[in-house]
Amino acid sequence: MKHSLAKLACLAGAVAASLSAQDLTITNARIIGPDASVIERGSIVVRAGKIASVAAGAPASTAGKVIDAKGMTAMPGFIDGHRHINTGPNEKQQMQALLEAGYTTILSGGGPAEGNITLRDHIDKGVINGPRIIPSGSLRLANNTPEMAREQVRKMAEMGIKFTGEIALTPVPGPSERELEILRAVVDEAKKVGVMVQVHAVSSKAMVAAVEAGVPLLVHLPNKDWVSKEDAKKVAAAGTKVLGTVSFGSPVFGVFADDNKPRFRDGKPWPEGIVDGVRLGEEAGYMPVNARTIWDAGVTLGYCTDTTYDPHAGLDHELKMLNVMFSMKDLVKMMGPNTASYIQMGDQLGTLEAGKLADIVLLDGDPLEGYWNWLKAKVVVKGGTVVVDKR
Numbered sequence: 001m002k003h004s005l006a007k008l009a010c011l012a013g014a015v016a017a018s019l020s021a022q023d024l025t026i027t028n029a030r031i032i033g034p035d036a037s038v039i040e041r042g043s044i045v046v047r048a049g050k051i052a053s054v055a056a057g058a059p060a061s062t063a064g065k066v067i068d069a070k071g072m073t074a075m076p077g078f079i080d081g082h083r084h085i086n087t088g089p090n091e092k093q094q095m096q097a098l099l100e101a102g103y104t105t106i107l108s109g110g111g112p113a114e115g116n117i118t119l120r121d122h123i124d125k126g127v128i129n130g131p132r133i134i135p136s137g138s139l140r141l142a143n144n145t146p147e148m149a150r151e152q153v154r155k156m157a158e159m160g161i162k163f164t165g166e167i168a169l170t171p172v173p174g175p176s177e178r179e180l181e182i183l184r185a186v187v188d189e190a191k192k193v194g195v196m197v198q199v200h201a202v203s204s205k206a207m208v209a210a211v212e213a214g215v216p217l218l219v220h221l222p223n224k225d226w227v228s229k230e231d232a233k234k235v236a237a238a239g240t241k242v243l244g245t246v247s248f249g250s251p252v253f254g255v256f257a258d259d260n261k262p263r264f265r266d267g268k269p270w271p272e273g274i275v276d277g278v279r280l281g282e283e284a285g286y287m288p289v290n291a292r293t294i295w296d297a298g299v300t301l302g303y304c305t306d307t308t309y310d311p312h313a314g315l316d317h318e319l320k321m322l323n324v325m326f327s328m329k330d331l332v333k334m335m336g337p338n339t340a341s342y343i344q345m346g347d348q349l350g351t352l353e354a355g356k357l358a359d360i361v362l363l364d365g366d367p368l369e370g371y372w373n374w375l376k377a378k379v380v381v382k383g384g385t386v387v388v389d390k391r
Contacts, residue, residue, distance in 0.1 A: 022049035022384030023064025024358065029074040032367060034337060034351040036329040044074060046358040049384035054352050065386070069362055072378060075332075076350055077104025077131075077359030078315070079339040081243045082166070082198075082219045082304035084108070085133070086115040087122065095123065095130030099388050101311040102377035104359040105132040107343045109219070109306060110165025113137035113156065129387055132359075134343060136163040136198070139186065141178075146185035153186055157193035162344070164190070166200035166219045171276065174205035180213055187214045196344060202276075204231050211238045217342065218242045219304070223249055223283040224276075227290040232297035241342045243304040244334070246291050247321040249274060249283025255313045265307055265317075292325040302339035312375065319371040328368045358384040 024046040031039040031054060043059040045052045053059060083106050085094070098106065108116045116135030123130040137156040139149060156164065167183065169175040175183075183199070190197045198217040201207040203224040208231055210218060218240060221227070235242065251262030251270040264273030271281030278286075295301050303322075307314040322331060340350025348357045360381040365373030380388035 021064075022358070023047050024381060024384050024386070025059060025062040025064060025066045026074060026360070026362070027058060027066060027068050029069035029072060029362065030366065031074045031352060032332060034353065036332040036368065038368070041071075042074075044352065044358075044360065046360075046381075046384040049358055051352060051354050051356050051358050053354055064384075067362075067379065067386075069379075073363040073365065073367055073373070074352060075361050075363060075367060076336045076340075076352055077361050077380065077382060078102040078335060079105045079107075079302075079343065079349060080304050081107050081302045081339050081342050082109045082245070082306050083314075084111060084306070084308050085119060086111045087118040088115075091119055091122065091130075092128045095119075095128055098131050098311045099129060099380050099382070100377065100390070101315050102361040102363075102374075102380055103131045103311060103315075104361070104380065104382045104387075105134070105343065105345070105349060107134040107163065107304075108136045108165070109304075110136055110138045113159060113161055117159065117161075132382065134163065135161050136165040137161045138165040139167055141167060141169070141182045144182055146182050149182050149186050150189040153189040153195055154193055157195050162194065163196045163217075164198050166198050168200040169206040169210060171201070171203035171206045171222075171224050174203065175209050180209060183210070183213050183215070204228065207231065208234055211235055211240050214238075216240060220245050220248070220306070221287050221290045221294065223287050223290075224278055226286060227293045229293065229297065232294040232299060235294055236298040241300040241302060241338075242294060243302045243339075243342060244287075244291050244318075244322070245304055245306045246287045246325070247318045248287055248306065249281055249285070250317070250321055251281075251284075252309075252313075252317060255309055255317075265309065265314075267309075288321055288325045291322075295326070295330070300338050300341055301334055302342035303335040304339075316375055319374055323371045328371065331371065331374075332367070358382075 026044040031042040039056050042056050045059045047063050120133035199210045199215045201210045256267040262270040264270045305314040337350040340346045362379035364376040364378045367373050378390050
């Protein structure tokens with residue numbers, strides 16, 4: 001009996017310590033609101049991992065550890081709606097690098113579902129430090145049948161997976177009727193079992209075909225041609241949400257080698273290394289312009305990098321290209337509520353509001369001044385727990 005009571009006491013103590021770790025107060029912060037409004041010297045109180053209050057001035061009462069932001073900017077933790085991650089020998093370093101860049105939530109871009117689940121569990125169980133991982137399961141249309149594809153969707157649901165990985169549609173000359181037949185079966189089955197279908201449609205023909213098939217989520221903008229205003233309106237009318245990956249076609253410098261040579265995001269020469277490249281790297285022009293076209297049509301456009309290299313460098317690369325076509329206020333909406341909506345967590349993430357999960361990044365600069373200040377994460381909070389502190 002004494003042994004059992006001792007175990008219960010230890011368990012209760014551990015639970016209390018865990019809850020205490022999710023209580024936090026941030027003071028003297030410049031707080032960016034949902035509509036890019038600003039509280040210059042405000043406070044955020046976190047209780048049990050959720051935001052209890054966001055207000056100007058000092059809080060009426062504090063909770064847990066108190067962090068004096070000393071004028072740093074508080075924003076929602078960054079969300080990458082499509083990044084290729086999986087379990088592996090370097091997962092600890094990779095996940096830590098994501099946190100240090102400011103990311104608190106990642107929707108896996110695909111790969112083996114089991115590996116995604118293992119990675120998520122390693123983080124949830126405290127084996128490694130890392131952002132919140134949302135697993136996905138791969139599904140291909142090639143060499144498949146409608147019934148086989150339906151079975152794959154049902155298997156995902158049984159595993160607890162809520163998203164397919166990116167399902168590729170032939171971009172040029174466009175998807176075949178066979179592809180679309182299987183895709184329609186996937187969409188139909190996914191609705192029945194509660195799985196969100198994500199499609200890789202990188203031409204206007206593929207994009208419109210996916211929308212007409214009832215696909216709710218597109219992981220990329222077209223990078224093979226220009227999106228017309230008419231096609232953008234079709235996407236908006238359908239309520240289909242899209243991720244940007246605006247920097248896909250633009251070259252990367254200084255990430256893979258410090259030799260001042262332009263490279264594609266896998267380290268191969270640019271533009272020759274671009275997957276299914278159009279010709280001379282026109283993708284670098286198509287994607288940012290197409291992003292603005294669908295944004296202006298009213299499409300919910302979210303943020304992702306679709307990268308595997310250093311998270312800070314990937315954030316820098318994507319923001320540089322977005323900066324050409326969007327204001328900083330636009331980026332607050334795109335990277336916050338829009339991406340949270342894409343990953344089906346708009347009621348929990350994306351803005352700093354009472355009742356939402358306490359995912360917060362403190363930046364050493366004003367993000368409304370310029371994208372470069374988004375690269376200065378000093379403190380990162382996930383679910384009320386400080387996971388990075390570089391002050």
